[in-house]
């Protein structure tokens with residue numbers, strides 16, 4: 001059987017672990033050449049090594065997506081290596097929770113930077129290689145020569161709100177509006193843009209706070225994870241009664257990036273085990 005992403009080039013941000021790493025592995029298995037990014041260069045290199053050991057093609061471009069100049073560097077690295085871009089997955093992210101009355105401006109802004117501004121800059125930076133190239137192909141031969149799409153990662157915290165996550169919710173709902181706008185602007189060029197909103201996926205982001213994980217943002221170590229009691233109630237809030245594995249989450253992203261979704265655009269796919277229905 002033909003792999004679903006044969007001959008396609010995909011960029012995946014935040015791919016050193018969790019949902020992004022699972023997506024990179026799955027896309028590579030489906031024949032894509034993957035360009036993976038993360039703040040965490042050493043762990044990212046491990047993902048690339050593993051993909052290559054399994055016969056795939058992968059390139060690591062470490063760096064922070066919130067650095068203003070970085071999105072253009074990442075896109076350029078992909079073009080220099082593979083000459084084209086078919087799929088962009090805006091996945092990099094983290095949480096920095098606080099109740100509204102205790103939330104600092106820095107916490108608020110950090111979530112808008114990583115969940116809204118960085119994906120916007122990535123999309124703007126990829127425009128010459130998706131939008132302009134598709135437009136030229138349509139002028140030359142009446143139709144785009146290649147499939148092209150963007151998948152943005154959202155969250156049920158954005159769709160429904162979540163205690164302690166006003167900043168994260170703002171970013172994760174904002175990206176739904178950005179997604180629909182790209183779908184409308186670039187749809188006539190055959191470029192699709194969808195969001196995938198996750199509920200509870202078992203990753204570093206949602207592991208027990210007691211494990212003490214953190215992410216280094218500039219000078220600050222931002223604590224990650226959620227209280228053990230919240231993990232238990234979060235799991236039972238969905239009809240399926242358990243968190244998704246990173247691989248199940250990645251399958252939702254593949255679905256939206258694959259030819260199976262060739263007529264789906266501007267959509268937010270909820271991969272939640274039925275939470276919120």
Ligand SMILES: NC(=O)c1ccc[n+]([C@@H]2O[C@H](COP(=O)([O-])OP(=O)(O)OC[C@H]3O[C@@H](n4cnc5c(N)ncnc54)[C@H](O)[C@@H]3O)[C@@H](O)[C@H]2O)c1
Pocket residue numbers: 013014015016017018019020037038039040063064065066091092093094114153154155156197198199200201202203204205206215
């Ligand atoms: N885990 C969940 O339950 C859940 C639910 C809804 C949405 N999400 C979203 O899914 C995406 C992936 O999260 P995950 O659960 O796999 O978390 P994770 O912590 O396992 O992986 C996220 C990766 O993104 C990287 N990253 C963070 N900020 C970055 C930056 N500025 N530049 C480059 N890389 C950066 C981290 O280093 C990390 O490797 C995030 O956007 C998250 O908000 C996760």
